[in-house]
Amino acid sequence: MESKDYLKDLSEIKDLMNKSSRFISLSGLSGILAGTYAITGAAIAYWLVSTSNRDYLILDGYIFRLCVLILVLVALLSIITGIYLTTKKAKKNGTKIWDATSKRLIVNFLIPLIVGGLYILIILDQQKYGQAGALMLIFYGLALVNASKYSIGDIRYLGYIQLILGLITAMFPGYGFWFWVIGFGLMHIIYGTWMHFKYDVN
Structure with missing residues (x-):
């Protein structure tokens, strides 16, 4: 009987230590909404490009600037949410x-996110934008894995998925847009749904 009490006490101490060293209040619903914002923004950007005179983006074009603005708005909405x-x-x-x-x-x-963002801006300024999508996924994945030590450990799995998608995108840069949609859109929705039902729903 006493051994069971000791085990229970040790378990409670372990839980308290884990809570004190990790931030566990991340919301799964925010992941779902971030993914929804990403897919919506990607759909708008795709429509802008497909209805323009070109089937591709150029760095000095207004369509490119609109797409960058959409990307910034998606990021801001995700952060605020x-x-x-x-x-x-x-x-x-x-x-x-x-x-x-x-x-x-x-x-x-x-x-990792700021360093990656600055590096992407540098290569975009040099008009080397073929790998921008892959680099976004890779640096975001590294940021998630790096931060997982201080939060719910499950976010590292999302980070691993982003890293894998980023490497695949690097091999097939022509499909970068679609891998970006999968990584920042679909994966966020799937991950957010999983986290919502695992941690948020009582």
């Missing part, structure tokens, strides 16, 4: 949204 839903979940669970763990999570997520 993620912050709102995560804050809401944290309040519901009675946990802090901004503490040492969440700071470490954000720093470890942003380092």
Whole structure:
């Protein structure tokens, strides 16, 4: 009987330590909405390109600038939605949204993402944009894997998928748009749905 109590106590201590070292208030619904935003933005960009005089993008064209604007809006909407839903979940669970763990999570997520974003901007400025889609997926995957140490460990699996998709995209750059849709759109929806029913639904 005492051994069972000790095991129970150890399990509770382990759970408390895990919660104190990991940010666990990420919302699965935010992943679903981020994927929806990505697919919607991609559909609009595809329509813009397909109805223009060209079947491809050029860096100095207004269609390209519109597509970049759509990409920025998708990112902003995803960030705003993620912050709102995560804050809401944290309040519901009675946990802090901004503490040492969440700071470490954000720093470890942003380092690969910012470096990757700057590198992509550099190669775009040099008109070497054939691998831009692959690099977006790869650096985003690295950011997820890097941040998973301070959050729900399951996000590393999404990171691995993004890395694999990025490498495949590098081999088939002509299909970069579609792999981008799969990675940032479909995979976010699938992952968000899984996380929602695993962690959010009581």
